[in-house]
Amino acid sequence: MSDIIRRDPRAEWIARNRLHPLHAAMQSQNQTSWMGPNGLMRKNPHAIAAGFIGPAGIKRIDRSGAQQGGGQKRGAASAAVQLPLHLVEQPSHIIAVVPDMVGGRLSSHDKDLLGLARQLAGDSGAVLAVLFGEDKESAFDSAGVDRLLRIAGETFDGYAPEARVLALSAVDGQFAPRHWLLPDSRTGGGELGRRLAAKLGERPATRVWQVANEQCIGRAGAGQQDIQRALPRLILAAAECAEPVSETRHEARPVELAAPVAHSLTRLQDLGPVAVDPAQIPMAEAEFILSGGNGVKDWELFHQAAVALGATEGASRVAVDDGFMPRNRQVGATGTWVTARVYMAVGISGAIQHLQGIGACDKVVAVNLDPGCDMIKRADLSVIGDSAAILKALLERVAAWRQEGKRDAA
Secondary structure (H helix, E strand, O other): OOOOOOOOHHHHHHHHOOOOOOOHHHOOOOOOEEEOOOOOEEEOOOOOOOEEEOOOOOEEEOOOOOOOOOOOOOOOOOOOOOOOEEOOOOOOOEEEEOOOOHHHOOOHHHHHHHHHHHHHHOOOOEEEEEEEOOOOOOOHHHHOOOEEEEEOOHHHOOOOHHHHHHHHHHHHHHHOOOEEEEEOOOOOHHHHHHHHHHHHOOOOEEEEEEEEOOEEEEEEOOOOEEEEEEOOOEEEEOOOOOOOOOOOEEOOEEEOOOOOOOOOOOOOOOOOOOOOOHHHOOHHHOOEEEEEOOOOOOHHHHHHHHHHHOOEEEEOHHHHHOOOOOHHHEEOOOOEOOOOOEEEEEOOOOOHHHHHHOOOOOEEEEEEOOOOOHHHHHOOEEEEOOHHHHHHHHHHHHHHHHHHHHHHHO
16 A cells, blocks of 8 residues: 555545535544645644534534544544533423424424523423324434423324323423423414413413513514513414524433323314325425426426325426426525425525525435535435436336335235
C-alpha cells in the first residue's frame, strides 16, 4: 500500500454541504488537524473542543468531558452524537400530553405539542405522554417525553372517544397533571380534548398557538382574530404552537395505571374506515402524495402509479404551467403547503418555493436523474435514475406484493 494521502473530492463536498443526507457521517468528531496532500498540516477552524453540534445546528459546550477523545480517520463515519440526558426522578408536577399518533408515529403537530409541554414542565416537572393502542414510534426520548403511559385493549382501538375519555379521567385521578395538552386537530385530538374538558368540568383554551407568562393566545374568527386569556388547565393547541424538543434526550420511562379502567357500554360503534378516492382528498389534508415535475415524461404512467399506490397527485409549478396537471395540484409556496406523512417527488429538482411547500412533510422520497439537485439533498430516501423505469419497476413490485397477499389469504 502506498503512503501517499489521497483526496476524496466527493467526501469533501459532502462534508461542506449540510443539506446532504451523508453530511453527518462525514464529520470527523473532535478532529482539529490533519495532514494535507502536500504534507502540510491543515487545521479545522470549525472544530469544537469538548462540545457538539445540536440537531438545530447550534454549537453546544459539553462540560461533562464525555465527548473528549481522539479524532477519527478522515472520511470515516463518526459516532452518533449523544444529546444531554435530562432526568426527572421526583417531578414537582406533571404535564400530560395525548398525541394523535396518526399511523402509530409522532406527527409534526405532536412534536410541537410535546415542545410546548416541555416549556410548561420546566426543569423540575415531567412530561407524561398517554398513548392508546400500538405504536411504531422509537424516538419518544428525543421528543421530550419523561414518562410514557400506554393504554392498550380492543376497547380503545379505532374510534372510541367515550372509552378513551374514561381512561384519561383515570389518568387524571392518579397523576393529577397540572395541565392537559391535546392537539386541536381533525384526526381525533380536537374532539377528544373537548370531551375530556366536559368530563373534567374544565373550560379549555382552543386553537392555542402561543403560551407565555401564564397567558395563552388562541385563534378565532376563522383565523382572523386572536383571543388572549389566562392559561387554563386544559389546552387544545394548534400546529406550530412551540418549537419541538431538539437539544436534549429524556428518559421516556414506562408507567402504568394503578387500577384497570372501568369500561362501560358505549353508545358508539366503529364500523371501520370508509374507502376514499385519493384524487378527491385536498392536498393540504393528504397523507401520501405522489408529485411529478419536469422530469416526468410519461404522465399516463405517473397516473397509473398514483392509482396503484393509493396516493394523492401533486405537481411542481413547471408541470402545472406546461398543462400536465391542474393548478389546484401545484405544491409549493406559490401553490399548496402540504403536510403529508410521505411525499414522493418524481422528476422535481427542488426549487426553493417547492421546498418551502413541503417543509412540514415527515418523509420525502426523491426520484431524479441529477444526484446533486436540491430535492435529493432534502430527501430522506433518494433513487437516482430514469423516472419512467423506476415507476414501471415500482408498479411491478406493487402488483407482485398484492398477488402474494391474495395467495396467502387463499
